[in-house]
Amino acid sequence: MTSTPSPQETLAELGMRMAQGTPQAAALGFRTVSSSPGEAVMAVPWREDLVGDPESGVIAGGVITTLLDQVCGMAVSSIALRERGLLGLATLDLRIDYMRPAEPRREIFARAHCYKLTTSIGFVRAAAWDLDEADPVAAAQAAFAFTAAPRSGATRP
Amino acid sequence: MSEARDVRLARTLTEVPYMRFLGMSADLAGDEMTAVLPFSQHLVGNVLLPALHGGVIGAFLEMTALCQLSLLEPLRRQPRTIDVTIEYLRPGRAVTTYARADVRKVGRRIANVHVEAWQEARALPVAALRGHFMLSPSEESAS
Secondary structure: OOOOOOHHHHHHHHHHHHHHOOHHHHHHOOEEEEEEOOEEEEEEOOOHHHEEEOOOOEEOHHHHHHHHHHHHHHHHHHHHHHHHOOOEEEEEEEEEEEOOOOOOOOOEEEEEEEEEEOOOEEEEEEEEEOOOOOOOOEEEEEEEEEEOOOOOOOOOO | OOOOHHHHHHHHHHHOHHHHHHOOEEEEEOOEEEEEEOOOHHHEEEOOOOEEOHHHHHHHHHHHHHHHHHHHOOEOOOOEEEEEEEEEOOOOEOOOEEEEEEEEEEOOOEEEEEEEEEOOOOOOEEEEEEEEEEOOEOHHHHO
16 A cells, blocks of 8 residues: 555545445444455455354345445445546345355355446446355346435435 | 244244344234334444445345245245345335235245335335245145
């Protein structure tokens, strides 16, 4: 890391903000592994209180859903930051295929790639894995809409 | 005689650690179930609005589907999620969220479930989920 400000640092800051800045991401222990414009990798540790199947100890699908939503949003934000400055984001839809149960007691990783950015929408693909990225536990496809920052004092309907 | 529906539902809610992490509960009226997710600070995904994390809403919908499936019949083990499609309709605000699941089809091994979540008004849903779940019927009901 250099001490001079660079776009990369701004991106690193965005990663930090998105990984630890939201209470839910902090509650799940998300960390940003890497990020570049249009791409992001994040991880969530296995924890006893996040288990979805008490018999097998497999982490809940909901944790992977949240990780995939977060990493997809980050991939869109990071390219939108470079192309247009910071914008608010809203998830339009998120489709997830669960290919196999994750290994218990293993950290889970997710990589997202924003493959198309239009004036109002970001399209993203992502995959989650535990031991080997080539053998994913889940795959996701999502669309995000850019939202204008709310004017101060404006009320929402 | 198999366990009553309300016992199976209560067991699912207390034995799945992640459902306790979310802080969800469920009310049963006959065979109609309403899942309840009280607002909690740790569920926030956007501190500016503030709004629930989109992943939390999706996860709550998926857990609602699993709870609804626990009412069907005694299962040997928890159903396994095959796929889900989540549509986000409105921001999930910092209030209690409710959800109801509709089991559209139960085959021998696979169930199709639709779930809808709302907050103050049932007619203004915040999100919807459609998903497929792999079932493992118990020996008793499989025979």
